[in-house]
Amino acid sequence: MTRTVAMLCLFVSGPLWAVSSLIERFSSGQFPVPVEILKQVEAEYAGKAQILEFEVERRGAGQRYDILLVEQSHRRRVIGLRLDGHGELLRKEVESPLNEDDALTALMALQRRGIALSELVQQGINAHSAYLVELSLDHDRGISYLELDLINTEGKHTLAYDLITGERLEDW
Numbered sequence: 001m002t003r004t005v006a007m008l009c010l011f012v013s014g015p016l017w018a019v020s021s022l023i024e025r026f027s028s029g030q031f032p033v034p035v036e037i038l039k040q041v042e043a044e045y046a047g048k049a050q051i052l053e054f055e056v057e058r059r060g061a062g063q064r065y066d067i068l069l070v071e072q073s074h075r076r077r078v079i080g081l082r083l084d085g086h087g088e089l090l091r092k093e094v095e096s097p098l099n100e101d102d103a104l105t106a107l108m109a110l111q112r113r114g115i116a117l118s119e120l121v122q123q124g125i126n127a128h129s130a131y132l133v134e135l136s137l138d139h140d141r142g143i144s145y146l147e148l149d150l151i152n153t154e155g156k157h158t159l160a161y162d163l164i165t166g167e168r169l170e171d172w
Contacts, residue, residue, distance in 0.1 A: 019151045022058055026131050031085045034132040035125060037065050039118045040087050045069055049079055050107050051117055052098075054135045064090065070098055070107055106137035109144035109163040117146070120166060124148045124159045127168075137163070145169060 049069035062085040071077040076097040130150035144163040160169040
């Protein structure tokens with residue numbers, strides 16, 4: 001019984017420790033905050049590709065960023081980037097063609113709106129005093145949306161924003 005309780009405590013506290021570890025890294029200035037990496041990639045690929053997915057992965061004493069972009073000239077060509085914790089390129093690959101029409105619909109909605117993805121992300125960050133750990137663009141139920149996973153001292157939060165209006169989708 002004691003062993004089961006100890007294993008349960010370890011299982012429950014593991015993700016909380018990972019969240020607090022990432023928060024510590026970002027708040028200490030040891031690593032750039034993820035939204036700054038997002039802005040860096042947006043600037044580097046401006047006019048060439050749009051971000052479709054973004055994820056922070058904790059790796060030992062550091063972390064890395066995995067980012068998927070869709071080329072603007074070849075709407076179905078996907079570029080995969082892996083960056084180190086400071087935003088330096090580790091690997092770049094042109095991946096198989098994008099076969100997700102929902103993702104393309106979401107990208108086009110964001111483009112028509114004429115707002116940078118990082119601006120919408122910043123809204124969620126400001127509303128929760130949080131750090132970005134994952135984002136994706138998608139289209140479902142007739143709505144193109146941005147889904148964000150954010151972390152703060154209260155834990156992990158998932159938010160969704162309508163890409164057409166910029167409004168938060170409450171019951172998503």
